[in-house]
Amino acid sequence: MSGPNTDYDPVEVTPLKSEEVEAARDAALAAIAGATDLEALKAVRIDHTGDRSPLALANREIGALPPQARKEAGQRIGQARGAVNQALAARQALLEREHEERMLVEETVDVTLPTDRVPAGARHPITTGSEMIADIFVAMGWEVAEGPVIEAEWLNFDALNLGPDHPARTMQDTFWTDPTENHVVLRTHTSPVQARTMLTREPPIYVVCPGRVFRTDEYDATHSPVFHQVEGLVVDEGITMAHLKGTLDHFASSMFGEGITTRFRPSYFPFTEPSAEVDLTCFVCRGAGRTDDGSSCRTCRGEGWIEWGGCGVVNPRVLTACGVDSERYSGFAFGMGIDRTLMFRHGIDDLRAFFEGDIRFTTAFGSDIS
């Protein structure tokens, strides 16, 4: 830096001449505009605004000016430096934006690459289907009742009006535990849960009982020694078959959609009287018996109805054996196969698919059924 220029009259110091200052400013602006990346701009910043840049050096000379000249020179320098800094900031912002854009482009990945590092899990459709059914009834204020799968003979048969010589005992081929004199069976239906409920609770009773049951059936596309049932039981004052019909219609439409309803046919079950078979509007042809192309519906064999399960008014003998006052209370019960219900809801042809454990079958349903 030059010392104070006190010996002089106000004369112009070269670097502070307006043409010099403007030239330095213009050179800086040109360099800024010419910087094509952040690295170059950094160099420009040092060259043109650093301590050794022309404008910085010129600035130092201001002190050498006579006081009366300092103001003007200061203004000139100041304006030039301001213009340079502004241009630098603008250029910096622009180049940063360009850099970022380029980076983002460079970081582009193929988003179609697989992402299945850990394979997905799934719950079994019978589990989630049972839950779906339970939820339909829970939403109506019913409860879900459960009981042991290995059950006392008395609860599986006698209490349900299936006496030792009842022909119906031969309808259900039973797995007996050894020795048979112990009177313990693998339950052949979930009805003992109904008996247990009546034996342990006071009416009103509104329960649904999903669960695993066993019969000594051959294992084929439509039969399995192990399968799943859901039964419902209501015991209350003034209960009639009409309530049974209303409940099953509601169940059918909740499970299969609006327009799906039920039909009763007279039948026989020891624990109900009157008894009925329940048919369900065919889910595939929606009762028409024919598919869209006019051919006979395969699912219902053209009948428009599918056999769904059994039901009826609880036989007063069963109420009596379970300690319910049959003069005051009446009830209804129904039961159907969960496996079978899911088979026609989902168009599954072979029951064995449920029990093979092939993950391709189960994962198709995800962790909840739809």
Add this chain to the structure above:
Amino acid sequence: MKAPVSWIREYVDLPADVSTEALAAELTALGLKLEAIEKPGDAITGPLVVGRVLTMEAEPQKNGKTINWCTVDVGDANGTGEPQGIVCGAHNFRPGDLVVCVLPGAVLPGNFEIAARKTYGHVSAGMICSTRELGLGDDHDGILVLPADAGAPGDDAFDLLGLREEVIEFEINPDRAYALSLRGVAREAALAFDAPFHDPASRDVPAPNDVGYQVVIEDPAGCPVFAARTVSGFDPAAPTPDWLARRVTQAGMRPISLAVDITNYVMLELGQPIHGYDADRLTGPIRVRRATEGEHLTTLDGHDRVLSAEDLVVTDDTGPIGLGGVMGGATTEMSETTTHVLIEAAHWDPVSMFRTGKRHKLTSEAGKRNERGVDPTLPAYAADRVVELLTTYGGGTSEPGVTLVGEPPSRPMIRIASDLPARVTGMPIDAATAVANLEAVGCVVETDAAGQLTATPPPWRPDLTDPYDLVEEVARIVGYDQVPSILPTAASGRGLTREQRLRRRIGRALAGAGCVEVISFPFIGDAAFDALGLPADDLLRHTVRLANPLSSEEPSYTTTLLPGLFKAAARNLGRGATGVALFETGTVAFPADRGPAPIYGVDWRPSSAELAKLDAALPIQPLFLAVVLAGERERAGWWGQGREAGWSDAIGIVRRLGAELGIDVEVRSASRSPWHPGRCAQVLADGHEFGHAGELHPNVCKAFGLPARSAAVEIDLDVLMRHAVDVTPGPEFSTYPVAKEDVALVVDDATTVAEVEQALREGAGELLESLRLFDVYTGEQVGRGHKSLAFALRFRAPDRTLTEQETSAARDAAVALAAARTGAVQRV
């Protein structure tokens, strides 16, 4: 029950325009469920005509066969009136016989198209048919030869053969035994169409007399009624008339001989089982009694049977000659020489029939009806009907003796309120309708002043015993389609139980962890226990055994879910999966060994103490959860290497479940089959063991065909769920800055991470927010037999920023306690 429509129509005046489908639909609505409609002629298109064999020349062939080159007069059916030349391989006919010819252009069952074709050096223009080719039976021994008066050449053979006949097959419920007869089916058809019914049992029968074959009933409870008639001079060679054989066939039975076919025909007609004896082989009077224990009888199926004291037997002076109501004996069976026939039509106690049938594993058409309950007033009518048919078609003479002993059981009188049908069904059924419908099914109904009804069911309805039985009769006639649909208003429930909610949560957590649920059959045998490597005295080998298992290889209810899962895993891997994670929740069973479950009566509720005895006799049935992890757990991919499942995945899943249920799972090293002895963990909740997890023993992997290092979990969910947190306390946490300290501690190989962790936690005190092991190092720098454990400690105070002094003091205290407890030396 198969019912030919023409046979039904014989007893009920149905309008001619009622189709078979409509008839079946109406009967289904009444409770006789349609199984199938058979129309044998549907699979045949004509021309199918009567032909008369004019000539036949036997021509031996090179292949050893002899064929007959025939000319057959088929009238004008072939359009020319000339004899038809047909090659026939059968030999059971001769010139002049009437046969059934199918001509070119026709189609036989199996879509078998008939055309004139060259064979054995002739052009054979059609075929002479056997019953099998026509779909009428199994007889393929020869062609069908028609009776001489069956018709004229060229006549259409469809009607002649009953091919236009339709047969409805019904599924008959056990309470409707009366419908196991044409009489019963026709009665229901009359009800359905409100048409006149002609009871085939309504016939004049000769009065019983003393000159009939002597019958003594020694057990009137077992055999309340016994009718016997005899026919002499019967021609055992007389053929069964075609119409009768056809109906028996259509009803699903096989024609055998005239006498047998007639007894079957009458059983089908009336529902009354009949037994025929060769009367000349009977010795002395017939007696009906219970067998003496251990008595022998050879039944007509050739089996020597040891009888029980509960079996009802028909005897003569030689001893038992039949298992009453179930099957006749061999010694008095009718044969091809029988000319003297004794007809038995008896009523039997259904319970005895059921028990005897079950005891001797005998099922028969007769037994099926007898054990469900037959009309006890039928025997005299049925016997008379058999006599009529035997004498008409077998040339015999009815002997004057008519035996009828015993009395039909009395019928119940059932009191029923006239509004009960309306109250039970919810249908608007008034008293008049109730009475009318009960009368329509044959009840005799009386109404008292108070509007109470007393109904006496007809004898063919032994199933009607209770008021509710009558309600069903009234309701089915009104029509089940009339039942209104009303949703009941339920009492307010409390939603799912705690266990039900927890089970759903566990399933979702496992699915979220990449596990797929499977369901296996819960049966097991020694092979699986051996494959698991269980010691001989292992608790899991003590099983609930089944008396009648599906397979003798798997005779027990399972005590472990693992074998089922392993098999499913191996199946998936065999089908190309590169890795599987499977889980199953299911009941297992352990014998309670507390004696038999009682059988109580059903006339009142057993006491609570009695009910407790039922439960006490049941096996212990906990809910288990098992997981198997085999093969790839994380896939290889563009991101890099995959990762095989291992012991830590199995233990990780248990910890994850614990976290889900708010349970701090304690893991201890353990040794238990089927796990690897050095890589098995016992898992505990609040100090209670609830299962094991870890890598499987290499031998177990081999035995089940699983890849090496497969891992598994088996836990008792009941125990785990018991410890689940019911109400999670709202967590509190500090927002002051965290202070981090890492320490590396060198310990003996035998020292567990859990021990060191526990000491560090306790030593660090309450300023410690978290602690996590982030590295394990073994190698020269720490020396043989040692390992270095690196922990990251995070400290935080609830109310202030910790100073450096506070943090290092806490860290030093932690290290000091670890050193004191485990001998840990801090690495610097």
